[in-house]
Amino acid sequence: MNKTALLIGATGLIGSRCLNYLLSDDSYSSIKIITRRSLNNRNEKLIEYVADFEQLEKQREAFVCDDLFCCLGTTLKKAGSRTNFIKVDFEYPYRSAELALMSGAKQFLLVSSLGANKNSKTFYLKIKGEVEEAVSKLNFASVIIFQPSLLLGKREEVRTGERIGEILGKIFSPILLGGLKKYKPIEADTVAKVMVLCANSNYKGINVIQSDEISMKAGM
Incomplete structure (x- = not known):
């Protein structure tokens, strides 16, 4: 295969690992990234576009790809305001998807969150759900x-809160069975690995892969 991938969010926790998997995957002859x-x-496979995410339209060449991987994401604390959070978690992913689609992309892979729901009372999960719905209509x-x-x-x-969550999660993981596995x-790294695996698995239509299924696909 001789595909081109575009990765948005290549410096993040999942994105940086996704980049490594893409660069080592023979299905892709070139990997484009848009980064600040x-x-x-x-x-030699990497093509880098240093850009302002407020002006993504100026990077038309970057959006000529087969598969768009979006690993953008932030927290309310890091974003500083709800307005900035919406930019990173909704506006940039959605605009990137629009531009890639107009440039001929066939596949969009998005990192969201377990519990994403446009009707959620939790702001974080609400925005995640809204972007899921929006890109699914493209x-x-x-x-x-x-x-x-x-x-x-x-x-x-x-991230202190997430660090505490990691510790508690590891303690309680052994008792999270059945429907609680997710x-x-x-x-x-597991998420990144499975993203690239799924990109090469001939999926069609809208597909939502939850955390427990991600682990299963990774052989865990």
Whole structure:
């Protein structure tokens, strides 16, 4: 195969790992990324676009791809306001999807969150649900939405709440059985690995893959 992938969010917990899997996957001859700062990665397959996410329309060439991977995401604390959170978790992913679709992309893969629901009273989950619904209405041949539980992995910044959640999650994971399996914490690397696996698995239509199924697909 000789596909081109575009990755948005290549510096994040899942995105950085997704980039590594994409670069080592023979299905892709070139990997494009749109980022606010250069990664200084000299891999010959990598094409980097340093850009302002407020002006994505200026990066038309970047959006010419087969598969769009979106790993963008933030927290209310890091975003600083609900307005900024909506930009990162809704506006940028949705606009990227629109531009890629107009440029001929056939498949969109989105990292969302377990519990995402447009009717949720929790702001974070509400916005995740809204972006899921919005991108699902776009005319991609395939939309694959990943809903991981609490993510495990080393971050650049310390998130105290998530760190506490990691510890508690590891303690209670052994008793999360049956329908509760999807609530077990999951390694970011596992999510990234399965994203690339699914991109090459001929999915059609709208597909939602929850955390326990992500683990299962990874052979865990």
